[in-house]
Amino acid sequence: MKANLTALLLLLFYVLPGGRADVRLSPVFSSNMVLQRDVPSKISGWAASGETVVVKLGGKVIGHASGAGAITPWTVTLPVFSAGPVPDLTVEGNNTITLTNLLAGDVWICSGQSNMEMTLQSGPWCTYGGVRNATEEVAAANHPQIRLFAMLSKQPWAVCAPESAQSFSAAAYFFGRELAQRLQVPIGLVQAAVGGTAAEYWTPRSAREQWPGFPSALENARRFEREQKPVIEAYEQWQKQVTEARRNGQPVPARPPEMTTALYAKFSAARATAGTGKLYESRIQPLTTMTIKGAIWYQGEGNVDRAAEYADLLTQLIGGWRQAWGQGEFPFLIQQLVNFNGGPATWPELRAAQQKVVKSVPHTGLAVGIDIGDPDNIHPANKQEVGRRLALVALREVYGRAVVAAGPRPLDSRFEADHVVLRFDPGDQQPGLVLQAGTDTGFEVAGPDGKFEPATVEVRATTLTLRTAKVREPRAVRYAWHGNPTATLFNRAGLPAAPFRMNAQNASPDGK
Structure with missing residues (x-):
């Protein structure tokens, strides 16, 4: 029902000004567009119920469809195009639409x-x-x-x-x-x-509904919005004032004090869940x-x-x-x-x-x-x-080209009594790792207490050795694990390593 309503609203907004019954295309189809190459593509739109729709390519008929009214679209499959220019597409019904300057790509x-x-x-x-x-x-x-x-x-x-x-x-x-x-x-x-x-x-919405926790999350979100309605309304009014102030080059008013940081986080989560x-x-x-x-x-x-x-x-x-x-x-x-x-x-x-x-x-x-x-x-x-x-x-x-697309990737780790050894795939045909000089290496090591300390780094081919005098029994390591970290590790193509962390119990990186 919701999908049909959405389609109808889009149709009224885009397609049927003045309530005309002419054949119309979905707004994603127009002159100057690119049609997907190397596979069958399609064109679709709406027409009056029973109206015959004829699609021509370069003047030659390539498909027919029958209109089914304002809700159900008609669709015609187009031939497979190689990359390059595409002949004009003509759609005929009670009226005629011609798309020009088309490309396949x-x-x-x-x-x-x-x-x-x-x-x-x-x-x-x-x-x-x-x-x-x-x-x-x-x-x-x-x-x-x-x-x-x-x-x-x-x-x-x-x-x-x-x-x-x-x-x-x-x-x-x-x-x-x-x-x-x-x-x-x-x-x-x-x-x-x-x-x-x-x-x-x-x-x-259908994808979220497959998650078992979604119904209860949705109910909690709606309950929160009901209980916090006055605060939410005050916040939304403040947002309008902020927009107006910025438009006029005036100082931005302070956020309502009742909308605390913690409450705002709950508000954002509830609004997002309800708006799924x-x-x-x-x-x-x-x-x-x-x-x-x-x-x-x-x-x-x-x-x-x-x-x-x-x-x-x-x-x-x-x-x-x-x-x-x-x-x-x-x-x-x-x-x-x-x-x-x-x-x-x-x-x-x-x-x-x-x-x-x-x-x-x-x-x-x-x-x-x-x-x-x-x-x-x-x-x-x-x-x-x-x-x-x-x-x-x-x-x-996607295209199977032999290009370097990623930076160094940790393969495994070895935790020793006073240091950690990390082995990397550099992600590049050129061997070796590039560690940018600086006092902050971006690497941190933690001991049994879980407290991370900055580490020094020694580079040898595709391995790094991490040490810090503050940690005698390394148990975990992480790299670039901050909002604005120091990024120091690259390959010779200039691409950075992604943030990661690993521990002695699981010597392979898990991204967690």
């Missing part, structure tokens, strides 16, 4: 929260936008083989040019630019991201009519207070999306949270959860960015490297 969904939403250039579309060298990057964004579509922007697909790229996701743009340059095939980028959102909003699936239904579900290559995901800041739940939640999200698309286990690539100084102490746990998902869920990949954040800005400007590293993961894991 690879289509990627680009989703998450504010760091995926952040745009190349700052503007009314995104006040926290603006990457490094933004003016130069926007001026150079002439890539006819890249096409851009922002979900619910009310704008059709656009050819990548300075005018269209400036207000598009920076992380997605740089990802697509790298792929297009390396693969020499058209790339379609679909932006579906909303700042400040938790993963629950993006997870299909809302953004999936409005931003993602309408995209499932498209055939895609895969998805990239940059999110997690909105779940750091519930890091212990994140691995299960993201696993449910990925499974739910894959089931909705019906394309099997399509690639799902994750940008690990970068370094930041202002987050809660659970940022390392959230990063570990992201690593756990990649280890346990097939056809996923992780781009590590522990060295490219801005300690004082949760929206770091270096989205060039975010996009490049996600593209490297795609090139290796």
Whole structure:
């Protein structure tokens, strides 16, 4: 019932202005779009019940469908296209729609929260936008083989040019630019991201309902919202005042004192649980009519207070999306949270959860960015490297290219009386590890008391030896295990090691 309601609302919003009964396409299909290459793709829309829909490719009929009204879409399967130009597509019913300037290539969904939403250039579309060298990057964004579509922007697909790229996701743009340059095939980028959102909003309700604890969690969330209604209303009023103050360049008012940090964490969790699936239904579900290559995901800041739940939640999200698309286990690539100084102490746990998902869920990949954040800005400007590293993961894991896509990875450990020896896979064809000089190595060792102390590091080929005079009987080791850690360990390709920890009882890294 909810899915039908969502479809109807989207149809009324996009498709049937004035209540006309003409044949209409789903808003994800328009001129300038990229259709997925090398596999059968599809086109869909709505038509009056019983209306005959004819689809033509270059003037030749390739399919028929029958309209079923405003709720049930019609669908026509298209032929398999090789990478390159596609003849015009014409859809005929009571009216005629022609899609021109089409390409066949690879289509990627680009989703998450504010760091995926952040745009190349700052503007009314995104006040926290603006990457490094933004003016130069926007001026150079002439890539006819890249096409851009922002979900619910009310704008059709656009050819990548300075005018269209400036207000598009920076992380997605740089990802697509790298792929297009390396693969020499058209790339379609679909932006579906909303700042400040938790993963629950993006997870299909049906996927969450398979978790046994969801019904009780939902009831608890609704009870909390009822009991704390006055505080929540005061907080929401304050949020409006903050928005207005920032718009007018005035000082931001203080947060209501009754909304304590602890209460805010509970409020965020309750709101996210009660809102399960809302953004999936409005931003993602309408995209499932498209055939895609895969998805990239940059999110997690909105779940750091519930890091212990994140691995299960993201696993449910990925499974739910894959089931909705019906394309099997399509690639799902994750940008690990970068370094930041202002987050809660659970940022390392959230990063570990992201690593756990990649280890346990097939056809996923992780781009590590522990060295490219801005300690004082949760929206770091270096989205060039975010996009490049996600593209490297795609090139290796999805396209089978022989590229270096990851930094050093710990293989095992040996705990001795006064030191620890770690052995690494450098992740590079060039042997050896690179440890950047500095007083803080990023490595810590703990004894039986569990208290971690900074360690010195000796490098020899692909092994590290850790020592500290403060710990005589090492029992555990960790690396970069802070919100804004010192990242020192790289391979010769310049890619960093991901944060990790391990102990003497389990000498292999477990990401926990």
